Amino acid sequence: MFCKFCGKEFDDDAVICPGCGKLTDKGCQVVKPVSAASASPAVQPKAQKKEKVPRGSVIAFVAFAVYILGETINTTVSTSINRNMLLGVVTINESFIAIMSGILSVICLGMAITSVALVFAERAAAIRRVFPLCMLLISVAYFIEFICLAVSLSAFAI
Numbered sequence: 001m002f003c004k005f006c007g008k009e010f011d012d013d014a015v016i017c018p019g020c021g022k023l024t025d026k027g028c029q030v031v032k033p034v035s036a037a038s039a040s041p042a043v044q045p046k047a048q049k050k051e052k053v054p055r056g057s058v059i060a061f062v063a064f065a066v067y068i069l070g071e072t073i074n075t076t077v078s079t080s081i082n083r084n085m086l087l088g089v090v091t092i093n094e095s096f097i098a099i100m101s102g103i104l105s106v107i108c109l110g111m112a113i114t115s116v117a118l119v120f121a122e123r124a125a126a127i128r129r130v131f132p133l134c135m136l137l138i139s140v141a142y143f144i145e146f147i148c149l150a151v152s153l154s155a156f157a158i
Helices: 025-030 055-087 092-121 126-157
Strands: none
Touching: 055 092, 055 126, 092 126
C-alpha cells in the first residue's frame, strides 16, 4: 500500500506510515476517535475563569468609605459638642451635625447588611466574606455610637 499523505510504500498491516507518521486507513479503523461526551475532564483543557469581585465586597468598601466620612465628621465635631455641653450651651449646629452623623450611620449599616447578604447569595469564597462581615460589625458599633450621642444630646436639651 501507499500512503495517501506522503506517497511512501508500507506493509498492508501497518497502522502508521513509516514516512510521515500519520495513521493509515487500517490505523483509522483500529484507533477510533474519542467523542467529546466520553472524554474525561482531565484530558480536556479547563477554560481560564476570570475571577470577579463579588458585588457584596464592592458595597462593603463603599460602606467603609461612608463610615470613614461619618467618623471624621463625628470626631471633629464631638470635641465642640462636649465643650459646649460642659459650658451648658448646645447650638443648632451641633444638633444638625449629630443628625447628619445619624443619617450616615443608618446608610452605613444598610449598606453593610446588603453587602453581607449579597456575598452570601453569590456564594463567594470564605475569604471574600470576611470584610463584609467585619464592616457589618463596625456599622453596628457606629450606629450604637450615634444612638448614645443622640441620647446624651436629648438628655442635655431637657
